[in-house]
Amino acid sequence: MVGGGIAGLAAAHRLREKCQAERLSYAVLLLEANSRPGGVIGTTYRDGFILESGPDTLFTDKPWAVDLIKRLGLGDRLIGTSGVHRRTFVALGGTLHPLPEGFSLLAPTRFRPFVQSELLTWRGKARMALDLILPRGQPGSDESLASFVRRRLGAEALERLAQPMIGGIYSADPERLSLQATFPQLLQMEAQHRSLILGLRRRRLSVPGKGHAPADSGPRYSLFATLDNGLQTLVDALVQQLPAGTVRLGCPVAGIARKKECWTIRLKDGADIEADGVILAVPAFQAAALTHDLDDDLAMELEAIPYASSVTINLAYRREAIPHPLDGFGFVVPACEGRTIIACSFSSVKFANRAPAGYALLRAFAGGALQPEPFEWDDERLLTAVRHDLEDLLGIESAPLWSQLIRHPRSMPQYHVGHLARLATLEHRLCRWPTLKLAGNAYRGVGIPDGIRSGEAAADALLAGLTSAQRDTYGGVTLAEPARTCAEGDSLL
Known part of the structure; x- marks a missing residue:
């Protein structure tokens, strides 16, 4: 494995599991350029606070993270979100407006809370209601999130809801974000029910016990979880369950080459390592740099996947320093508001034990595809701008006890x-x-469960490829230029 983020670690663990179960003799080696494993996942501890430098949440509706956590013996360490204040706010005009109760993905599933909400104008609400009578779109073609939402729900819904809520998950520009690659269920819902509002409402009514029960505002928070001492626990457990010497830190790779019947991994210190198979669990642009000499067409496709940068800012406060009741899990900020912050999580409300009693922990986010400039600012300027937004939106006038800024x-x-x-x-x-596989968040999902699935799928495919390669070798077929063609339905990513 090249890359020690969650995808690379999951791949290494999966290979180890399968080699033990199937009594295979392959040795597993993971090379990580940085001084610590985990990629963007990282937990630190300060003054009784638990600080996440990257993601802080697992989406349990995607089972791969929870399954791995249980196999690692950490199932009893999983905790869900708080049972109170399960709602999200949208910052608009200097005020935090709660998403209407029953609002799911992009559309309301309950009539009265939607009508009473001040988040949208009456014109915007009327335009969203047209979704109930609009015809289906043309099936088959890829479409941007912006085009889809504008077509079905109107420009105001795009600006105030879809861009910050869905576009924000990917730090993306909704005008360019592929709906097929990110939320294909919305296209499926349109095809099946014609109307998004009807489809989402029918989905809610189909869940036993949920049809007439109070609904959370926004995301289904019951499907979010984390580990009690932070997500670094998952990284540490993966490393600890691998044999000593499996993970090599501070070991950057310069390139890979195919020679006779094996791979050669060239390290930046000049050393070479030979391997039967390789998984590149690094960002696509790094995978491109490693494969240019091997397959320039492959490298060019990898290089064409664009990336955005982001910043996470953890801020610790005494609870009385924050006038806002913090009666939610956080807020998102539409790009049209022109603020530095694109979102803020009330971490000490969202999960237990994130801050000592009498204190609060906030996690603000900046950067992304629509607002790349703050990423380039120096720390002082960025923190000043973040504090200004928090003062305006939460009424916080005092400085934080301390802050932590992490750039990604x-x-x-x-x-x-x-x-x-x-x-x-x-x-x-x-x-x-x-016997070359790709893994990571550049392909089929950006969350931790997606990264784990990607790494484990790459490991399974690599073992299958090694078996195939051995058959080819025994049959006298050279592997320097493999002749294999893809069978229908093959998924290599």
């Missing part, structure tokens, strides 16, 4: 319209190299 350069792959077509091209190129 080129950390968020952008799934632009045409992303799935690019993946198909990548898979076609990878068919030439049955």
Whole structure:
């Protein structure tokens, strides 16, 4: 494995599991350029606070993270979100407006809370209601999030809801974000029910016990979880369950080459390592740099996947220093508001034990595809701008007890319209190299569960490729230029 983020660690662990279960003799080696594993995942502890430098949440509706956590023996360490204040705010005109009760993804599932909400104008609400009578769109073609929402729900819903809520997950420009690659269920809902509002309402009514029960505002918070001492616990457990020497830190790779019947991994210190198979669990632009000499067409496709940068700012306060009741899990900020912050999580409300009693922990976010400038600011300027936004929106006039600022350069792959077509091209190129696999968040999902699935799938595919390569070798077929073609339905990413 090249890359020690969650995808690389999951791949290494999966290979170890399968080699033990199937009594295979392969040794597993993971090379990580940085001094610590985990990629953007990182937990630190200060004065009784638990601070996440990257993601802080697992989406349990995607089972791969929870399944791995249980296999690691950490199932009893999982905790859900707080049972109170399960709602999200949208910052608009200097005020935090709660998403209407029952609001799901992009549309309301309950009539009265939607009508009473001040988040949208009456014109905006009327335009959203047209979704109930509008015809289906043309099936088959890729479409941007912005085009889809504008077509079905109107420009105001795009500006005030879709861009900050869905575009924000990917730190993306909704005008370029591929709906097929990110939220295909919305297209499926339109095809099946014609109306998003009807489809979402029918989905809510189909869940036993939920049809007439109070609904959370915004995301389904019951499906969010974390580990009691932070997500670094997952990283540490993966490393600890691998044999000593499996993970090599501070070991940057310069390139890979295919020689006779094995791979050669060239390290930047000049050393070479030979391997039967390779998983590149690094960002797409790094995978491109490593494969240019091997397959320039493959490298060019990888290089074409764009990325956005982001900043996480943790801020600790005494609870009485924050006038706002913090009666939610956080807020998002539409780009049209022109603020530095694109979102803020009330971490000490969202999860237990994130701050000592009498204190509060906030996590603000800046950067992304629509607002890249703050990432380039120096720390002082960025923190000043963040504090100004928090003063305006939460009434905080005093300085935080302390703050922690973490920059994530080129950390968020952008799934632009045409992303799935690019993946198909990548898979076609990878068919030439049955013992070379790609893993990570650049392909089929950006969350931790997606990264784990990607790494484990790459491990499974690599073992299958090694078996195939051994058969080819015994049959006298050279592996320097593999002749394998993709079978219908093959998924190599």
